[in-house]
Amino acid sequence: MNLFSRKPFLIDGVEYQLRGEQRAAKAKGFSGHADAKEMEEFICHVMKPGGTVILVHGSDKARKALKERLEKNPIVREKNLTIILPENGDTLTFDSSEHTPRTDSHDSP
Numbered sequence: 001m002n003l004f005s006r007k008p009f010l011i012d013g014v015e016y017q018l019r020g021e022q023r024a025a026k027a028k029g030f031s032g033h034a035d036a037k038e039m040e041e042f043i044c045h046v047m048k049p050g051g052t053v054i055l056v057h058g059s060d061k062a063r064k065a066l067k068e069r070l071e072k073n074p075i076v077r078e079k080n081l082t083i084i085l086p087e088n089g090d091t092l093t094f095d096s097s098e099h100t101p102r103t104d105s106h107d108s109p
Helices: 036-046 060-072 074-078
Strands: 009-011 014-016 052-054 082-084 091-093 102-104
Touching: 036 060, 036 074, 060 074, 060 082
Parallel strands: 052 082
Antiparallel strands: 009 014, 091 102
């Protein structure tokens, strides 16, 4: 889906029209292939206090290492960021009145 197109798009067979202002942000030197240090710097820079970071891409070992690295970071701690490591098959439920999504593990009854 091209978010910069004004064409309607389909989600589960329902047509939607994107409304509002669209902006492109340029992050100098930022790549989709950032290492742990670059991801940490990016997260510390862009996340608002009380926010949630959901680590979904990469091996379990790499995601766990990044989570541990972030949890030790003084800026992450100062901003009181929540770091979530969902497992494959988990469902995250977002509620607009809550800042942190609930994780419903696929192992739960």
